[in-house]
Amino acid sequence: MQTLQVSLDARSYPIHIGRPEANEFGHMLRDAVPKCSKIIIVHDESVARFAARNAMVIAPDSRSIHLVSVASGETSKSVEQLDRLWKTMLSLKADRQSVLVAIGGGVIGDLVGFVASTWNRGVRFVQVPTTLLAMVDSSVGGKTGINLPEAKNVIGAFWQPSLVWVDTASLDSLPDREYRSGLAEVVKYGVILDEAFFRSLEDRASDILGRDDFAVTEIVKRSCELKAQVVAADERETTGLRAILNYGHTFGHAIETLAEYGTYLHGEAISIGMTMAGMLALSLGRWTASDLERQTELLARFGLPTRIAPAIASRFSHAAMMDAMLLDKKTSHGRLHLILPSRIGHVETVVDAPLELIEDAIDACLG
Ligand SMILES: NC(=O)c1ccc[n+]([C@@H]2O[C@H](COP(=O)([O-])OP(=O)(O)OC[C@H]3O[C@@H](n4cnc5c(N)ncnc54)[C@H](O)[C@@H]3O)[C@@H](O)[C@H]2O)c1
Numbered sequence: 001m002q003t004l005q006v007s008l009d010a011r012s013y014p015i016h017i018g019r020p021e022a023n024e025f026g027h028m029l030r031d032a033v034p035k036c037s038k039i040i041i042v043h044d045e046s047v048a049r050f051a052a053r054n055a056m057v058i059a060p061d062s063r064s065i066h067l068v069s070v071a072s073g074e075t076s077k078s079v080e081q082l083d084r085l086w087k088t089m090l091s092l093k094a095d096r097q098s099v100l101v102a103i104g105g106g107v108i109g110d111l112v113g114f115v116a117s118t119w120n121r122g123v124r125f126v127q128v129p130t131t132l133l134a135m136v137d138s139s140v141g142g143k144t145g146i147n148l149p150e151a152k153n154v155i156g157a158f159w160q161p162s163l164v165w166v167d168t169a170s171l172d173s174l175p176d177r178e179y180r181s182g183l184a185e186v187v188k189y190g191v192i193l194d195e196a197f198f199r200s201l202e203d204r205a206s207d208i209l210g211r212d213d214f215a216v217t218e219i220v221k222r223s224c225e226l227k228a229q230v231v232a233a234d235e236r237e238t239t240g241l242r243a244i245l246n247y248g249h250t251f252g253h254a255i256e257t258l259a260e261y262g263t264y265l266h267g268e269a270i271s272i273g274m275t276m277a278g279m280l281a282l283s284l285g286r287w288t289a290s291d292l293e294r295q296t297e298l299l300a301r302f303g304l305p306t307r308i309a310p311a312i313a314s315r316f317s318h319a320a321m322m323d324a325m326l327l328d329k330k331t332s333h334g335r336l337h338l339i340l341p342s343r344i345g346h347v348e349t350v351v352d353a354p355l356e357l358i359e360d361a362i363d364a365c366l367g
């Protein structure tokens with residue numbers, strides 16, 4: 001078991017990563033949330049058995065623990081689910097000392113974190129991420145929230161967990177495509193912050209793809225460390241530092257918008273988005289062709305797309321992409337702020353990159 005600390009003054013919390021011994025989770029949970037009256041586990045329906053097992057570990061007598069299942073999928077980050085969970089909390093007579101435990105991917109973490117931030121003006125919560133994306137990204141940093149039908153992530157709060165518990169065994173049931181999608185964010189951390197980490201991903205690609213337990217623990221740990229450092233330096237996205245986590249995401253969100261829902265998983269769209277950003281950085285002379293090639297090769301090795309599929313390329317006109325990119329929330333006052341690499345391990349914010357070069361970078365990844 002590996003442990004690291006997210007340093008946020010009074011809101012600091014530990015992240016434990018590995019395959020736990022029999023009762024380890026129960027002990028750690030009681031340490032992290034002392035004097036808790038009730039534990040409410042909210043889990044993704046696809047990890048029901050894993051959640052039930054953990055419930056047994058935490059409270060073998062099952063009196064003070066409740067399990068609530070939520071349907072899988074992004075549509076569960078909704079006002080309806082929020083309402084349902086609030087009412088469940090009411091019927092369970094949940095008080096200020098109650099603790100919520102989120103077991104699932106980013107959808108469950110975001111939803112349950114937001115319930116925790118609002119119930120009784122805020123109760124403690126624990127993240128147990130079960131997708132690679134949630135382990136390396138969404139469970140760290142305290143962003144919680146839900147969607148409106150018209151707009152993603154527009155309702156939310158910053159609310160830090162008391163503990164993040166990454167049981168790598170939970171990945172055993174995760175479909176390969178979801179696992180690879182999470183690897184896109186892992187590659188992102190290497191490109192934006194850590195060349196040595198990027199090199200270790202290149203060196204250990206086959207162990208990582210084979211989900212070797214040691215390799216998985218290492219990539220989750222380093223990714224969490226890097227994200228935790230950024231979050232500690234800019235908890236509420238006020239200094240601009242946290243924006244570097246958005247590398248590949250302005251292009252990627254536009255790709256998610258224009259491709260039909262479900263065509264690309266988030267990490268797949270980010271992989272193409274990072275390739276577009278990398279192309280733009282190359283044409284601006286900000287980094288070298290060999291840096292870009294290393295990034296593209298590693299993404300491809302992890303089975304991630306680096307180009308838009310020919311069948312849907314016609315949807316990606318310059319106008320449609322620019323409109324979608326300007327709608328991205330990282331835009332400010334109608335000016336595109338793009339995170340672009342200057343080498344593997346370092347990125348910078350670039351404002352007002354020339355439109356023709358952005359369009360060329362998009363075209364270079366079409367079909
Ligand atoms: N809060 C943040 O900082 C942050 C950061 C990035 C993403 N997010 C959010 O995270 C969400 C995406 O997260 P995600 O990719 O984890 O998606 P997800 O939660 O929808 O999980 C992906 C799929 O995997 C299934 N699943 C989860 N764990 C499983 C397991 N162990 N075995 C088998 N199936 C399993 C789920 O049922 C779902 O079908 C988005 O809503 C996004 O907005 C939040």
Ligand SMILES: [Zn+2]
Pocket residue numbers: 137185249266270
């Ligand atoms: Zn992302």
